[in-house]
Amino acid sequence: MKTTIIAFANNKGGSGKSTGCSCVAAALSKLNKRVLCVDGDMQLNLTLSFFNEERAFEFAKSEFNTYTLLTKDADSDKCVRKTEYENIDLIPSSTLMSGVEYELFAKWQRETILKRALSKIKESGKYDYILLDAPPTLGCLVMNMLVCADRLIIPLEASPWGLFGLANMFDFVESVKGINSELSVLGVLVTKVDTRKNYFKQTLEQLNELGNVHVFKEVIRQDSAIEWAQDNSKPVVFYKPSSRSSKEFEAVAQEIVSLCENS
């Protein structure tokens, strides 16, 4: 199977990108898919979804992580760390990613650095999916992620301001298409839904009115199991497989597989 690269991006912070990325990785691995996660955020949230703080800081300080991959030509194979799960590997992030925008700016063909850095891994066919966790920005780093990606998932919080930045996101995707014409939006994933409130229904209606974007059938509801799982450095799909959110992420993974593999 050809490797599909999926970016999780939304310039709004707290919309569920890192949670979505780690839990979709876990759910895809349960479907026997081989997954590589790439943490692109200085907050290390994706790395912390699989490793404790001590290991995450050890990786962040090492010569092999997303930062050195982008700025120091680090060997991509050496940046890949094995997680405790057989089908999931991870390229960890670094706190030095805070300055990466400035460093990328001075580089040759700066929008394609990540694509070139991951090409060896992509071509090796070692993974069915490579999932990229973006920071909440729309700069050169996220441009790199979308230039590298085949598909984009936009996690969106069902809140009044959740929809507000979506137009910026779509404009950004259009500008990326100048470099990566193959990029397509796989869908908007509505997250952190509070079913006690009716607000999320309005979010769903407004999204469906847009017409031109797929909205994942399954929404991710608020679930405290997610917080406990993150506190234990595990995706909830492994930490508490019986939880509501685990089932939801498993349904999302099924939908991703059918959208990517049947088209």
Ligand SMILES: Nc1ncnc2c1ncn2[C@@H]1O[C@H](COP(=O)(O)OP(=O)(O)O)[C@@H](O)[C@H]1O
């Ligand atoms: N479905 C959910 N239920 C409860 N808490 C959630 C859920 N999804 C995300 N969170 C919490 O919301 C916060 C933001 O989520 P995160 O995935 O880090 O967003 P982003 O990566 O977009 O900034 C985190 O503290 C996370 O624990």
Ligand SMILES: [Mg+2]
């Ligand atoms: Mg995040």
